Amino acid sequence: MTDQIDFNDRMLSLGLARVAEQAAIASADLIGRGDEKAADQAAVNAMREQLNRLDIAGVVVIGEGERDEAPMLYIGEEVGSGNGPGVDIALDPLEGTTLTAKDMPNALTVIAMGPRGSMLHAPDTYMDKLAIGPGFPEGIVTLDMPPATRVSALATEKGCHPRDITVCILERPRHVDMIEEVRATGASIRLITDGDVAGVMHCAEPDVTGIDMYMGQGGAPEGVLAAAALKCMGGQIQGRLLFRNDDEKGRAAKAGITDLDRIYARDEMVTQDVIFAATGVTSGSLLPGIRRAPNFIETQTLLMRSKTGSVRRMIYRNPR
Numbered sequence: 001m002t003d004q005i006d007f008n009d010r011m012l013s014l015g016l017a018r019v020a021e022q023a024a025i026a027s028a029d030l031i032g033r034g035d036e037k038a039a040d041q042a043a044v045n046a047m048r049e050q051l052n053r054l055d056i057a058g059v060v061v062i063g064e065g066e067r068d069e070a071p072m073l074y075i076g077e078e079v080g081s082g083n084g085p086g087v088d089i090a091l092d093p094l095e096g097t098t099l100t101a102k103d104m105p106n107a108l109t110v111i112a113m114g115p116r117g118s119m120l121h122a123p124d125t126y127m128d129k130l131a132i133g134p135g136f137p138e139g140i141v142t143l144d145m146p147p148a149t150r151v152s153a154l155a156t157e158k159g160c161h162p163r164d165i166t167v168c169i170l171e172r173p174r175h176v177d178m179i180e181e182v183r184a185t186g187a188s189i190r191l192i193t194d195g196d197v198a199g200v201m202h203c204a205e206p207d208v209t210g211i212d213m214y215m216g217q218g219g220a221p222e223g224v225l226a227a228a229a230l231k232c233m234g235g236q237i238q239g240r241l242l243f244r245n246d247d248e249k250g251r252a253a254k255a256g257i258t259d260l261d262r263i264y265a266r267d268e269m270v271t272q273d274v275i276f277a278a279t280g281v282t283s284g285s286l287l288p289g290i291r292r293a294p295n296f297i298e299t300q301t302l303l304m305r306s307k308t309g310s311v312r313r314m315i316y317r318n319p320r
Helices: 009-030 036-051 097-101 147-158 173-184 196-204 220-233 246-254
Strands: 057-062 086-095 108-115 126-132 166-170 188-192 213-219 236-242 263-265 275-280 296-305 310-319
Touching: 009 036, 009 086, 009 097, 009 108, 009 275, 009 296, 009 310, 036 086, 036 097, 036 108, 057 220, 086 196, 086 220, 108 196, 108 220, 126 196, 126 220, 147 173, 147 213, 166 173, 166 196, 173 188, 173 213, 188 196, 196 213, 196 220, 213 220, 220 236, 220 275, 220 296
Parallel strands: 057 086, 166 188, 166 213
Antiparallel strands: 086 108, 108 275, 126 213, 126 236, 236 263, 275 296, 296 310
């Protein structure tokens, strides 16, 4: 019955912003304290509490992991009052737990919501990702291209030299060869230690962030979240699931995925209009972090709706 209720993204958007805000505020006292698990758990608890106050019949399709591995906000968990529209929810209560624990830039709380069945149920595996910003023809760069060819193709389309292109890559041993190949083109690289949802989002505002392209392997759930963000902000993302063993292939089968080599475009990972909210925990290129004062705590949230293309930056100050 709940699936027949319209998904009113306008009415739900402010509630979703509050979910992201409260998760960030819950983690505030753990910034720089060196305890990743405690910071993550605080954000999870707050996000779950706020979601259950919304009039939705929500199902977590991208969450903290499988049910047996995550006590809260696990994949398949039902949230909300149960009295509203059926919705899919993709979330990362604290994207950048290590960044938070070490007080490093670009930690965010992130959540996206769309109608039931609108988001790819990506298993908890790796995904090979490639993203660029808005305004380019579809397929100008692809996952089937070598990294150097991607850089050259984007530079040609932009009418610039590869040395004018900046690529964001997650700093991991598995990316050593990719990094060398990209640098050989003359392009520069911004390495990030964690937080590849933010890394992909940087591509949508290259004039602000200085990032033209994102590439590399990261979590598949984060790929769906990033696709939701780009559906609102504009830009392209491609993702191909990667499987290291039979257990991960079994997770894919459980999620209904049969073509293990498929390359997913943005609108195949997120098939309908969505709303997306992200709140800064630590300051970064996208959002300022939490500001704490003796009498108040202040957050800034990015709230977006793909239906209208609206992007709001909301400051929330709460007395302490």
